[in-house]
Amino acid sequence: MSTKNGFSRFVAGYGRLTLLMIPIGIAINFIGGQIAVLLKLPIYLDSIGTILVGALCGGIPGALVGGISNILNSITSPTNIPYAILSIIFGLLAGWFSRMGVFRSLWKTLLSSLAFAAVGGGLGAIITLILFGGLSAGGMGVIVGIVHAAGMDLNLANFLVAIPADVVDKVPTVLIVYVILKRMPKRLFAKLPLGSVYLQKTPKRGVVSEPSSIS
Amino acid sequence: MVWSVNRLQSVEAEAPPHTLSDRANRLIDYDFVDSFRRPATQNNWVRDFNPITLLLVLLSISIIAVAVPNLVAPLLACASYVVIAFLARVGKQFVLTYAKLFVVVGLLLFVLRALFIPGKHTLFALGTLKISAEGVTDGLRFALMIMALCGAVALYFALVPMKLLMGALEDRGVSPHATYVILASFQAIVDLSKNTTVVMEAQKSRGIETEGSILNRALAFLPVLTPVLLSSMSSTEERAMALDARAFNASGEHTHLVSLRKVPGSEIAVGCAALLAVLVSIVGRMLSWF
Amino acid sequence: MVLVSLQNVSFTYEYADLPALTNVSLELESGLVYGVVGLNSSGKSTLCSLIRGLIPAFHQGELSGTVTVLGKDLAEWEPADLSRSIGYVFQNPFTQISGIRDTVFEEIALGLENLGVERDEMIERVLEVVEQLGIESIIAKNPNDLSGGQRQKVAFAAIIAMDADFIVIDEPTSQLDPDASDAVFGIIRTLKEQGKSIILVEHKMDLLAEFADRLIVMHEGTVVLEGDVRTVLLSGVLDQVGVPRPEVTELARRLDAIGRPLDTMPITRAEAHEALSRQLMEESYVDHAH
Numbered sequence: 098m099s100t101k102n103g104f105s106r107f108v109a110g111y112g113r114l115t116l117l118m119i120p121i122g123i124a125i126n127f128i129g130g131q132i133a134v135l136l137k138l139p140i141y142l143d144s145i146g147t148i149l150v151g152a153l154c155g156g157i158p159g160a161l162v163g164g165i166s167n168i169l170n171s172i173t174s175p176t177n178i179p180y181a182i183l184s185i186i187f188g189l190l191a192g193w194f195s196r197m198g199v200f201r202s203l204w205k206t207l208l209s210s211l212a213f214a215a216v217g218g219g220l221g222a223i224i225t226l227i228l229f230g231g232l233s234a235g236g237m238g239v240i241v242g243i244v245h246a247a248g249m250d251l252n253l254a255n256f257l258v259a260i261p262a263d264v265v266d267k268v269p270t271v272l273i274v275y276v277i278l279k280r281m282p283k284r285l286f287a288k289l290p291l292g293s294v295y296l297q298k299t300p301k302r303g304v305v306s307e308p309s310s311i312s
Numbered sequence: 313m314v315w316s317v318n319r320l321q322s323v324e325a326e327a328p329p330h331t332l333s334d335r336a337n338r339l340i341d342y343d344f345v346d347s348f349r350r351p352a353t354q355n356n357w358v359r360d361f362n363p364i365t366l367l368l369v370l371l372s373i374s375i376i377a378v379a380v381p382n383l384v385a386p387l388l389a390c391a392s393y394v395v396i397a398f399l400a401r402v403g404k405q406f407v408l409t410y411a412k413l414f415v416v417v418g419l420l421l422f423v424l425r426a427l428f429i430p431g432k433h434t435l436f437a438l439g440t441l442k443i444s445a446e447g448v449t450d451g452l453r454f455a456l457m458i459m460a461l462c463g464a465v466a467l468y469f470a471l472v473p474m475k476l477l478m479g480a481l482e483d484r485g486v487s488p489h490a491t492y493v494i495l496a497s498f499q500a501i502v503d504l505s506k507n508t509t510v511v512m513e514a515q516k517s518r519g520i521e522t523e524g525s526i527l528n529r530a531l532a533f534l535p536v537l538t539p540v541l542l543s544s545m546s547s548t549e550e551r552a553m554a555l556d557a558r559a560f561n562a563s564g565e566h567t568h569l570v571s572l573r574k575v576p577g578s579e580i581a582v583g584c585a586a587l588l589a590v591l592v593s594i595v596g597r598m599l600s601w602f
Numbered sequence: 603m604v605l606v607s608l609q610n611v612s613f614t615y616e617y618a619d620l621p622a623l624t625n626v627s628l629e630l631e632s633g634l635v636y637g638v639v640g641l642n643s644s645g646k647s648t649l650c651s652l653i654r655g656l657i658p659a660f661h662q663g664e665l666s667g668t669v670t671v672l673g674k675d676l677a678e679w680e681p682a683d684l685s686r687s688i689g690y691v692f693q694n695p696f697t698q699i700s701g702i703r704d705t706v707f708e709e710i711a712l713g714l715e716n717l718g719v720e721r722d723e724m725i726e727r728v729l730e731v732v733e734q735l736g737i738e739s740i741i742a743k744n745p746n747d748l749s750g751g752q753r754q755k756v757a758f759a760a761i762i763a764m765d766a767d768f769i770v771i772d773e774p775t776s777q778l779d780p781d782a783s784d785a786v787f788g789i790i791r792t793l794k795e796q797g798k799s800i801i802l803v804e805h806k807m808d809l810l811a812e813f814a815d816r817l818i819v820m821h822e823g824t825v826v827l828e829g830d831v832r833t834v835l836l837s838g839v840l841d842q843v844g845v846p847r848p849e850v851t852e853l854a855r856r857l858d859a860i861g862r863p864l865d866t867m868p869i870t871r872a873e874a875h876e877a878l879s880r881q882l883m884e885e886s887y888v889d890h891a892h
Contacts (some may be wrong), residue, residue, distance in 0.1 A: 332729060332730070332733045333733060336729075336733040336738050339738035340729070340738045340741065341741070341742055342733070342743050344705075344741065345707065345725065345729065345741070346709070348721070348725060349721070349725065360749060386805050405840070475704065483661070488716075491702075492702055495701070495702035496622070496700075496701050496702055499701035499702065499746060500701065502746070503746070514670070524854065546811070547694075547696075547697050550692060550694055550697035550698075551701075552660070552695045553656060553660065553692065554683055554689070554692060554697055554698040554700075554701060554757075556656070556660070556681075556682070557654075557685055557689065557690040557691075557692075557698075557713075557761060558685070558700065558712055558713040558716055558760060558761075559679070559682070559685040559713050559716035559717050559764065560685075560688060560716055560763070561682035561685070562682040562683060562685055562716055562717065563682060563683070564717075564718050565718045566715055566716055566718060567706075567714075567715050567718050567719060567720060567721060567724070568715055568721070569708055569711045569714075569715060569721060569724055569725075571710070
């Protein structure tokens, strides 16, 4: 494929489907939160797309999904920009875990949520401490403030609030990723860079698996 | 008129190519069509600045607001955004958005810091909380700095439509594949949102409960999310083929229907002035001029 | 001129057990409309994907045999360059809209931008196509707000504007209502009149009988018959593969079965009309004679 631009050549290495999975991953990040609001559930779920694309296409596409989602989000809440690094790391981690087959087993997937939460909560708390003096503009900032006023050290308060909050967020996230990966059609895996991880080696019997969208 | 080599069949020499039938001429909005022959304009001297120049200017203002100590700089920065917004005739919406940000973000940050950061001169006490003068000034400064940064972002996206920003980037050599990802994301969000409400209604009619106890609502999550996600991922295959049919992956130069005007000297001057101001403020901060 | 030539081509999708195409040999001439019929999973879409070069570049699997497209072996084609020479219209109107352009006009121009066509020529070609398809009134609308039928028209417009002489059309009306389907077939009629080479996969036999010059009948991955449209429709092949005849032909067969045959076997409505008229006139003569 003769493409001249560096980005194009880089993308070409991932196959044609990856480029289209990235916008879908970004949109999935957004609607996770939307569904949570519709169902009045108190969670964010804004990283489903990041981890899903990371699992299917690799760490860098996943990181791109995370980073770009964050930037787009910051149009309406600009104080989220510093936390983009977290989303990027989620994507990279997802790619790495996926290659190791973590998302093929339920208990390994659940364990991975702890890794994600450690980054999200731990690194997130560090960013909050450095950039916002430990008091971020949001519900968590208020909670931290109250806890701190009650006597706890600010640093400790941040970690103690952020990490559990992130666990509550990441466990459903990775579960959803696991379920989706289990239900995806095989022919889609065949076109994705990390799809081979999820394909059973024995092909299905007796079916010509043409793209179902066309007869 | 020179036609592309693809046209193996020659056009019969009837009317010149741009003369369509009367019916077509009546129905077509030629103002709209002809607008593509000229550089894109938003009919406002501020918004017609090149997106990159605007980026430079707003970024500079926000950097200056942070670099220069005390309250004056960030206050002036926030005020300047409002002024620019009105000059660009997006004043009303911007002020509304900015005001919301001030309350939700700025006020909250200020209160948090004023309440919880200790200091020597206590102004008054609220129970066990001691509110100090240092806390208040620190809170004000911090909140204003953050608002200066937020304002720049909010203003930028109020001034520059995404498609013109992507056009400006492509003019500077950014790959159309990259701009595709950004633009497609916006549309994907809209499409997926619509799909979500549709699926939610469908599942409701199938008996999935979306009200009631938190357990009920939590259990409704997967039946709503899974079909939406699966269908959106399956459609990527067809989308990839459809884009390929539009020569998206073809080699060679891309041309553009929508063009941006050539950057006039005055704009370049404004950009340089902004950069200079940033330099001065950073150096000044380091050398403690202020 | 030979458009496409397949010699002993077999193909199995990567994760399928059975082949999608077995030992297919075809020679397609340019300037004709080829209809492709067969049940689902008979290999129609695989054939289209192959001709268009999506196999093996996009859909991976085992491909054997020789495929020559426009005089060049498929393996020698740069996959992306095939999009310059062969147009492709799909059945889903929703996935063919790129999602990165705000107006129908720009959407149609997207393919031309990717081909590097100059702006003035781009505008002329888009206007021409707009008139040809009768979509003047929607050129300023957002393609994402259009109905399925309108989107399919826009998809056609976008491909036709790219002015390839060879277009593959895969079940364009399967997701459309009857009015929109008629409109699409009107488009295909115009393309045929312009002398384009078309491969059309369709289930609507009546319409295929109107437009196709030749038919390719497929069954379980093999080409059962390829020939002149009348010959194929009147042969017994369709029964063997389970594909229905055009309504009028079926009507004539049943008349034949009850001993009241028409003088010719019609395949289109027009022919049926004439044959019936002749028959009825003859019968009325007979009656009058008594």
